[in-house]
Every structure is written in C-alpha cells, then in structure tokens.
Amino acid sequence: MPAWPKPSQRGLPKRKTIGEQSKAQVDENRPGVYNRDERRCIVTGSMWATFEPCIGALTIQHATGKGAGSSALFDSPEYLRTMCTGHNVLQTSNARFARYCRFMGWSLERNRRGVDPTRVPVRYPDGKDYFLDSAFQKHEISKSTAADIRNEMHGPILDVDHLEQLLGITLLPWQKQYAAAALTGGRVVMSSSRQNGRRVVRALITEAQNYPALYPPK
Known part of the structure; x- marks a missing residue:
C-alpha cells in the first residue's frame, strides 16, 4: 500500500524554537529591566564586587537556570536581573559566587522552581x-522580612562559619575572630597591618546584622 503523502509545508510560517522564543521575549523585556535596575550590574557595591569588579557590557541574567527545559516560561521581568558580562559568566563557572547569587536573590536553584519569584528578596546596589x-517594578522590603524569607529558604544562620559558607567566601582566622567579636557586641580594633582585610569583615558583619533575631543589637 502506498504511503500517504505528507501535507505540504509551503506557505506556512516557520515555528519558533523554544530558544528563539525565549530570545525574543528577553529582547522585548530588556529595556524595562534595564530601566528598573538603573542600567547597573546588580552585583555593584556588594562584597563580591570587591573581589571581582564588574567587567564587560551589561547583560540580562536569568534568575532561574535555563538548562532544564521550558526556558521560555522564565523570561518575564521578575525572573530577570541586570548583570555585567563578567559576573554573568562567573555565576556559571564559580560555585562559591553562584551560592552568593542564590543567597542574594540574583538566581534561584533549579530545584526551587516552585518558588514564587515575586516573593524572593533581591539585594540591590543601594x-x-x-x-x-511582572510590571518592571521593585518594592522595598524591610531587612527583617528579607532575613525571615532567607532563613526559610536557606536555613537559619548559626554562626560566622555558616554565614561565611552561605556568602561563598573564605575568611582568614583573624578575620573570623574579629567578625565573631563584633557580632557579639565586642570592641574591635584592627591593627594597621590588617586594614586591607577589614572591608570583607565589615561586609560580613553588615550581612549578619540583617538578622536581628540571631544577632540583636547591643
């Protein structure tokens, strides 16, 4: 029996692939995301920016990884952040920076795809x-609200070692000592030979003090 002839595809528009559809959606949302984020890499001003300064052109970073299928579903503004090329590449190549990005709300773990992206605290350069x-708007939340949500998502911060792990950094022994003392209300005076490392310690202390339930002000 002869095979049925295949219907002609002539004159029909070519169906876009998921990748093509995703690119078109991101291109459409790009101006609004750039304006919302004030055309700055979202890592600017953070602790990691002191280690790895911004480099390259501004790009769009997807909060949810696009390698697990249905990528075109995650191109709306609440899933998008502005990030320089250097940090965008670093986020995929450096596990410690990737951990920091998750903690700050700049990216979401793939196994957390059920999380409502509009209820994830996102840290900005300010x-x-x-x-x-989804309307290219950002709404400020209190530090205590952000801390409560991060505690729920990542677990409570137990001590300096745990915070160090969550932020994806490694402190020198003397830095840990100073950070622990500051968090418990101790007086910290750094010698001149250790001034270069104080920015890291201060950034760590600032982050930990965003968790008032764990480190109440003295």
Whole structure:
C-alpha cells in the first residue's frame, strides 16, 4: 500500500524554537529591566564586587537556570536581573559566587522552581532588598522580612562559619575572630597591618546584622 503523502509545508510560517522564543521575549523585556535596575550590574557595591569588579557590557541574567527545559516560561521581568558580562559568566563557572547569587536573590536553584519569584528578596546596589513584579517594578522590603524569607529558604544562620559558607567566601582566622567579636557586641580594633582585610569583615558583619533575631543589637 502506498504511503500517504505528507501535507505540504509551503506557505506556512516557520515555528519558533523554544530558544528563539525565549530570545525574543528577553529582547522585548530588556529595556524595562534595564530601566528598573538603573542600567547597573546588580552585583555593584556588594562584597563580591570587591573581589571581582564588574567587567564587560551589561547583560540580562536569568534568575532561574535555563538548562532544564521550558526556558521560555522564565523570561518575564521578575525572573530577570541586570548583570555585567563578567559576573554573568562567573555565576556559571564559580560555585562559591553562584551560592552568593542564590543567597542574594540574583538566581534561584533549579530545584526551587516552585518558588514564587515575586516573593524572593533581591539585594540591590543601594544595600536594600526588594520584591520584583511582572510590571518592571521593585518594592522595598524591610531587612527583617528579607532575613525571615532567607532563613526559610536557606536555613537559619548559626554562626560566622555558616554565614561565611552561605556568602561563598573564605575568611582568614583573624578575620573570623574579629567578625565573631563584633557580632557579639565586642570592641574591635584592627591593627594597621590588617586594614586591607577589614572591608570583607565589615561586609560580613553588615550581612549578619540583617538578622536581628540571631544577632540583636547591643
């Protein structure tokens, strides 16, 4: 029996692949995301920016990894952040920086795809945390609210060692000592030979003090 002839595809528009559809959606949302994020890499001003300064052109970073299928579903503004090329590449090549990005809300773990992206605290260069919505708007939230949500997502911060792990950094022994003393209300005076490392310690202390339930002010 002869095979049925295949219907002609002539004149029909070519169906876009998921990748093509995703690129078109990101291109459409790009101006709004750039304006919302004030055309700055979201890592600017953070502790990691002191280790790895911004480099390259501004790009769009997807909060949810796009390698697990259905990538075109995660191209709306609440899933997008602005990030320089250098940090965008670093996020995929450096596990410690990737951990920091998750903690700050710049990316989401793939196994957390059920998390509502509009209820994830996102840290911005002004040092404040925001919720992002699908209308290119960001809404400031309190440090205590952000801390409560991060505790729920990543577990409570137990001590300096745990915070160090969550932030993806490694402190020298003397830095840990100073950080622990500061967090418990101790007086910290750094010698001149250790001034170069104080920015890291201060950044760590600032982050830990965003968790008032764990480190109440003295």
